[in-house]
Each structure stands twice: as C-alpha cells, then as structure tokens.
Amino acid sequence: MQTAEISSPAIAQVAALLDGLADAAVIVDTELRVLAWNAAYAHAVGVRPRRLLGLARQDDTHCNDLFRLGICSSACLAKRTMSSRRAFRVDEIRGSSPLGSAEDSTLIVTAVPITENGETLAVLEVYRDVTAEARIQERYKGLLERERQRAATLEEEVKLRTADLERSLRELRQTRAQLIQSEKLSSLGQLVAGIAHEINNPINFIYGNLDFLDTYVGTFQQIIEKYDACTLQQKDATKIGTLKADLDYEYIRADTSKLLHSIRNGAERASKIIQDLRRFIHSGVTDRGPVDVRACIDTTLSLLSHETRKGTTIDKNYGTDVPTIMANEGQLNQVFMNLIANAVQALDGNGTVSISASRRENGVAIGVADNGPGIPEAHLLKVFDPFFTTKPVGKGTGLGLSISYSIVNAHGGSLTAESTVGQGSTFTVWLPIGDNQTSTAEDR
Template identity: 45%
Template sequence: MHFEDFDASPPAARQDAELPTRLQYLIDNTPALIYCTVPSGDFKMTFVSNNAFNMLGYRPEEMMADPNFWFDHIHPDDAPRIVASLAEVFTEGQRVYEYRFRAADGRYLWMHDTLRLIRDAAGRPLEVIGALTDITDRKAMEEALLAKGIEQQQLIGKLREAHEQLLQAEKMASVGQLAAGIAHEINNPIGFVNSNMSSLQGYVGALLQLIDAYDDAIAGQPALVAQMVPVRQAADLDFLRGDVTALVSESIDGLRRVKEIVQSLREFSHVGETEWQLADLHRGLDSTLTIAANELKYKVTVVKEYGNLPLVECRASQLNQVFMNLLVNAVQAITGRGVIRIRTGVQEDWVWIEIADTGAGIAPEHLTRIFEPFFTTKPVGSGTGLGLSLSYGIVNRHGGRIDVHSQPGEGTTFTVWLPQHPPQRDAGNAGA
C-alpha cells in the first residue's frame, strides 16, 4: 500500500479548505449578480460576482474600479427615485428596487435589486450587499399585458359605443316605421277631410251669398224685413257670417299643418333610405325644427340665416339626428327665454352648419370631454351623455368634424363641417 497520496487530515478539515472555492463557484453561477458596496457616499462597489460579464458585459474589476459605477449606470429617469429613498436602507435594513441598468452594449436592462445592510457587532454599518436579477423579459411581458389590457378596454369602449349607436339606429328605424304607419293611417282620412273642408268652404260661401240675395230681394218689402229682424238677431247672423268663415279657414290650416308634421317626420327619419345620397340639408334642418317645435316654441326664438348650400352626399337621417341632438342641447342650456341661431354656408369643398344658443355655456374644464361617451353635466336621470358622442361619431363617419366654442354665461356655438363628397365610403362606413 502506498501512502504518498493519502490525505490523513480529518474530513471536516478538508471541507473547510475547499469552502472558499465552493462558495466562489456558487456565487459566480447563481442567477443573480451579487455585489457589495461601501455603506456611504457613492456606494462604491467592493465586490462583484464573476457572472456580471454574462449578465451585463462588464468585468468585475471594471465595475469596482469606478467609484461611481453603480449610480452612473442607472437610468436617468430611475435614479432620482432611488437616491430619494436610499437612506431607508439604513433605517429599515433592506430595500427592494426595480430599475433600468445600462449594459455594456448600451441597452438598458430591467433589474430587480435587493439591498441589505450588514452591521458589525457594535451595530455600525459595515457594508451593503446587493443581489441583481435581470427581469427584462418579465417587464416586457408586463408591458405587453398592460398594452393588451388598454387595448381591450378601448375595444370594450368601442363595442359599447357601437352598441349604443346600434340601439340609436334601431330607435331611429322604429321612428321611421312609426312615421310610415302614421302617414299611411292618417294621410287617407286627412285627404278626404281636407277635401270635405274645401267643399264645405265653398258651400258656406254659397249660403252666405244666398242670404245676401234674399236680403236684397226683400229690401223693398218693409213687412218681410221687420219679420226677419228677430230671426237674424236670434241667429246672430252678423257674428256667424264672420266666425264660420274663420272656423273653416282655421280648420283647413290645421289640416295643412298636420300634413306638414307627418311629412316632416318622414323626412326626418328618411324612411327606407339606407344608402348614401345627395340631400338638401336645409330640408333636414326644417323637418327637425318641425319635430322639435313643441320643445322649442315655449323657450326660444329660432333665427334662421341659411346660405346657399349645394346638395351634400350623406345619410340624411343620421345628420338629422345630429341636428336634433344639438338643438335639444341648446334648448336645455337656456334658462327662461333665449335665442337659437342657425346659420349655414359653404367654404371651398366644405359646407358648415352652425347652431348657436344664448344659454349658460360650457365650463372650460368640460370642453375637452363633451364628446366622450356617457359624459354629462346634467343631473342624474336627465341625460345619458351619449347625444354628443353619437353626433361626433356620425359626423366623423361622414368625413367631417364638429367645432365648439363656448363662454360660460354667454352661450355655446357648435359648427358641423361636412365635405360635399365624403372621401371614403367603404362598406363599414356606409353601414354604420
């Protein structure tokens, strides 16, 4: 037996001798970069594990040679936050940070850094130990998930808005069907009542002429004239003569107004018109005013200053909905009596419709939000906050825009700008 290579030292002694090498091996191959710094000043590094080169591309001796290496390589946007709270390491004993650190190739990598303060037996700060872990991939995933979440929220918002627009379109279709039913059911009786009233007007005129002829015939016979005086007084013929003519004329005028209302309702809804077409916007405005007359007449005076508009390629029923929303908002903004002024005009290839009111105006902090879905300054139950949002969407799909100018206490002016020929009318646009 040869004893030259036999190690007679106890096993524990051999383990102690190998321990520094073993620890160095473990430190250099851990997933985290281990480093130590002085516990004051610039946090100069006094130890850096060898895996720094694989993680960051720096040699440990390079990192320890520069007293400002740690601070100088933290992203400028992250450094102030870390500096502001670094003193808490000395009060709490440990701090955890996530920040961007510049690698040797110039890239900024996201790091998870756990700093722990080591004290000596007397409690004095001895050094700070840090463990850096590369979390760049995790951060990228978080940002992707966040972006996905934002995208989903935006999609949900768009779906909600599209749902509300669909409900509004269905409501408008129902109004159109109702208008068609009203027109069908009312036009026939209105037609023969109107014809009868015209005939009645002629009959009343003929009877009054007959009475005048009888008066002329008995004028030379005093006894007959005296006999007819109490009859004329009982019938109050002089009043009846004027009143019956006025009643017939008023009835004919009332029938005419009923026909105009039905026609305006049909034009407002544009029953059966689902395609883009050339439309007269003034007719749309007038029909909308007729439909809203009951809400307008007791609060406002409507002043129309129409320019010379060309026919505009559009979906007229949707634009009428925009006009209705703007008019109703204008009325609701007015306390007491006020004025709504409607102006129209042409500028190059654009037409514009301006609806101005003398109402309370819109606060500056609300101006940037008035077109947001569900935003409203009205009391709960008084508005959905969808009117202006839907109007914005309709005008936008027509290739136009809505401008608003408002001064609190002085009123608000909405101006709808529309191209005479929308630049894009694809299938999705046309069907919206």
C-alpha cells in the first residue's frame, strides 16, 4: 500500500487492506485526488510508486490524470458514488491499454463509498482486468455463431436434397406406373387384337345381312297381307284363323320389326366396340402435323355442346405461350373428347369443368378438372385399364381412358389422374412439342 497523507481513520482502515488485493485499487478523495493505491494500480497506470507518491502530494494530480478510461469524462464513477453514496459496478469498459496492456482491455470497475459519521470522505475504486476472459467469451460466441450458421446451411442443404429426392421418387413412381400401364396395355393389345379380329367377322355377317333380312321380312309381310285380302272358302279361312291364333300371329307380326330394330342396335353397339378396340390397338401415331391444342379442345367442346348445355359450367384457362406441337389432331380430339365427356358425365349437370392449357417444360400441359364426386383410390388404380367402367351397361365400355392413355403414350407424352373423393378429379395430359417445332400458336 502506498498513501499520501491520510487523516481519516476510516480511509486509513480501507487503505490498509489494499495490498491484499490482486486487482488494481485506488482511493480518491472528494476532489478525485489519489490518496492510496496498491502495487497493481501503480503497475497499471505505469508510474513508479515513488513518483506516484510525489504526484499524489501535489494538489493538482487527479485520478483521471493517471488512469484515463472512457467513462471518466462521460460519467465519472467516483463522482456518481459520492453523490449517490452507494456502490457502482461497470462492466466492459474498453480503452486502449489502461492496465498497461498494449491492446484494448475489458475491465470491471467497482466503486465503493468510504464514509465516516454519515459523510462520504472518499471512494475506493477497484479495477479488474477481464480482457482474457472476455476474449475467450468473444471467441466462444464467434464459434457458436459459426456453428449455428454451419448448422443452418446444412439444414438448408438437407432440405434441398430431400426435396430433390422426393421429386426424383415421384418421377420414378410415375415412370414405373407408366411402364406397368404400357406393358399391361401392350400384352392386352395383342389379346384384344385377336378377339377383335375374330368377332369382327360374325358381327359383319349380322350387320351386313340385317338390311336383307329387313327387306325379306317386309316382302313376307306384303305377301301375307295379300293372302289375307283374298276371299277363302269358309273351311280354309277357319283353319288359317285357328293356326294364326295358335301361333300368336298378330303378336309376332307386331314384334318382328321391334326385334329387327333391337338386333340392329345390338349389332351397331358391338361394331362400335370393335372399332374402339381397333383404335386402341392401332393408337400409334401415323400422321402428324402442327396442332394448336387450344383449337383442338375448342373443337371437342363444340362437338360436346349438347352434353354441356345441361347446367355444366365450362371454365377455360389457356396460356398465351402455348406452343404448337407435332401430333395427330384426330387422335388428340379423341383424348380430349373422352376426358371432357368423362368429367361432364361425372358432374351429371351440376358443377364446373375447368380446362387449362399451358407451356410446361418442352411441351404442353392440358388439365381437365371437375368438382364432381371424385374417384375412390381403389378405382384410381384401374381407370386406365381397358374395360374398367362404373357406368351402366350400354352407357360406357371402359375403353375411353385406355385408348387416351395409349394415344398420349404413342405421342411420347404422359396422362395422369388425381382425385379426392367428394372434391373432384383432375386428368393431366402432357405432350412434347416434338420435331423441332418451337413456335407458339400466335406465331403462325
């Protein structure tokens, strides 16, 4: 402990304790003149103890002349302590080498009033150098921040990678489903080709001979009518009358034309199924040309106008950048016809069919969505299978979607279905532009 002359016993008592402190400590009077200090303080201010004693004896040497900190001028701790008569502690005062170090330091400064008879006579100030701890803390914070940033980057990378993987998985699943469907259709195609060929001939016999049968039956009826107009002998007339009654002649005569009519209907329906089957088998694209799918959809809509008039709303949303594609227009008409007809039939005159066409990747995406009853998941797996139908006999053959699928597949595109029961279904066709054709329909 070094001191100037101290008259107050209270100050002397505190001054006697200073050398026991490892931290720099100083006692200043109410005028901020240094009264006592320890070796650590002398070392910190960089003044030899003897010279410090000399300085302290001069009335004009104040503590802030020896140890200048940032707060000395802005909020002198000793003054605050004296006026408030309570202790203060200030952390992290950064100044240039206040404690003799060449670099910036971090200090914890504590100021305690020394009082006697209720009067503050002096202030004890203790300076603890926590530069090393602060630096470690700073470094630790930096490390933590770097670690946090690395974790965030890693998390972002994982998210991107997961999204990538999910997309690949989706695409893989879709490709697999398409492959299975194509395989199914091609083996079924061979079977169906044989059946269609075998059935086609007998159907042609029935259909081709119906006209003759119709004419012949008409001829027989004419002859019978002529006979009926002849006057027969009583005996013969009775015999023929009895025979007619026994054979139910009047009923047969009336029913014959109805029978012929329903045979014709049945044969027509069978022949239509054969035609559909043949279309299904021969859905490879033979004749391609530039097609504007929007015009193609509009043609289909006008053909279906009698169906759509019954309270179904058609909502069209075509992009302006829809490219012209190379395709077989007739076959595409058939695809759109079936998708839109299915949607209209599902709505049963109550709902909206939303049709969209837009550029997607190197092609066109066409969406046909309805807010109808939707398709149960178990059915969704089968809708592209030939002959899968939920429509009553005579209403649907179940070939529409399988033909559409084969056509789109032959064009190098894809046809997918999504549906939520109670909310509706969306069928999406994607067709590639094909053959260096990149102009939009507007360019033509």
